[in-house]
Amino acid sequence: MPLTHTRDLFGKALKGKYALGAFNVNNMELLQAIVEACEEEKAPLILQISKGARQYANPVYLKKLIEAAVSLSNIPIAVHLDHGDTFELCKQCIDEGFTSVMIDGSHLPFDKNAEVCKKVVDYAHKHNAVVEGELGQLVGAQHDDGEEGGGYSKGGLYTHPDEAVQFVKQTGVDSLAVAIGNSHGAYKFKGTQHLNLDRLKAIKKALLDAGMGDYPLVLHGASSVPKEIVQEINKYGGKLGEDTAGVPEADIEIARRTGCTKVNIDTDLRLALTAGLRKVFAESPKEFDPRKYLGPARAKVKELVRHKVKNVLCSAGHAFD
Numbered sequence: 001m002p003l004t005h006t007r008d009l010f011g012k013a014l015k016g017k018y019a020l021g022a023f024n025v026n027n028m029e030l031l032q033a034i035v036e037a038c039e040e041e042k043a044p045l046i047l048q049i050s051k052g053a054r055q056y057a058n059p060v061y062l063k064k065l066i067e068a069a070v071s072l073s074n075i076p077i078a079v080h081l082d083h084g085d086t087f088e089l090c091k092q093c094i095d096e097g098f099t100s101v102m103i104d105g106s107h108l109p110f111d112k113n114a115e116v117c118k119k120v121v122d123y124a125h126k127h128n129a130v131v132e133g134e135l136g137q138l139v140g141a142q143h144d145d146g147e148e149g150g151g152y153s154k155g156g157l158y159t160h161p162d163e164a165v166q167f168v169k170q171t172g173v174d175s176l177a178v179a180i181g182n183s184h185g186a187y188k189f190k191g192t193q194h195l196n197l198d199r200l201k202a203i204k205k206a207l208l209d210a211g212m213g214d215y216p217l218v219l220h221g222a223s224s225v226p227k228e229i230v231q232e233i234n235k236y237g238g239k240l241g242e243d244t245a246g247v248p249e250a251d252i253e254i255a256r257r258t259g260c261t262k263v264n265i266d267t268d269l270r271l272a273l274t275a276g277l278r279k280v281f282a283e284s285p286k287e288f289d290p291r292k293y294l295g296p297a298r299a300k301v302k303e304l305v306r307h308k309v310k311n312v313l314c315s316a317g318h319a320f321d
Helices: 006-016 028-041 051-057 059-071 087-096 110-126 161-171 197-212 227-235 249-258 267-283 290-312
Strands: 020-024 045-050 077-084 100-103 130-135 175-178 217-219 260-265
Touching (some): 006 260, 020 028, 028 059, 028 267, 045 059, 077 087, 087 100, 267 290
Parallel strands (some): 020 045, 175 217
């Protein structure tokens, strides 16, 4: 099946009240685990590639890996640039065949953010691609930790409903990533902290009242940082600490029903892969065959992705809607 567009996937997800899993890809094992899990669960899929992933794996390698995955799969798959930081990078990815790009100007003043976003939208729409913008700032690294720079926000900045309406109107962006207390990384929350779901509902209502219909919103920093995976990492020699905490899956379920149509998951994939690797190395310290440790790690990621699409995002079974 050829690559599809998030525009097509969003409409079906909004109607069906499920969310699309947007999973970050850095290497072959992650890609295989994600695609195989979604294929088996018949879940539509967004594969995300960050600037850092492109630097690490080389864009040509990643493109060929995804082409292989798509050729072996029957589910709809979109390829999305995660946290593009310049017009030039977004243009390059569109020219390479990405069906969706994100331009992240959230660290810029409103007018500058809107200006660069509009520039990307104008180019993308001429080349049959769609664009995700971001308004507000998440706590934590503003881009992939593997990238150079990117900035870090300690306090975050919630998305304002009225500004969201103005931003969408001004830019023509196809979806909007919002800041409602979500955070990047493995140390998102403390204690009983939750997403501000009232703010999410207010943003959704403002867009609806402005005549934009059931507008697709995006939840970044949505990994739940499962305690059992963190404990497994630490059991086999990790030092993550007990203060790791992610977005409660119950919050993500409410966000999904409220209209967060795309949910980004990256940290959880890294944790699952690390847990699988550490277990093999701890139990079989003489092992040096990459297949013997990467295989179990890949299986751990696949198990996690299956859980997300079945029990949290509820996208399983919707590949052929």
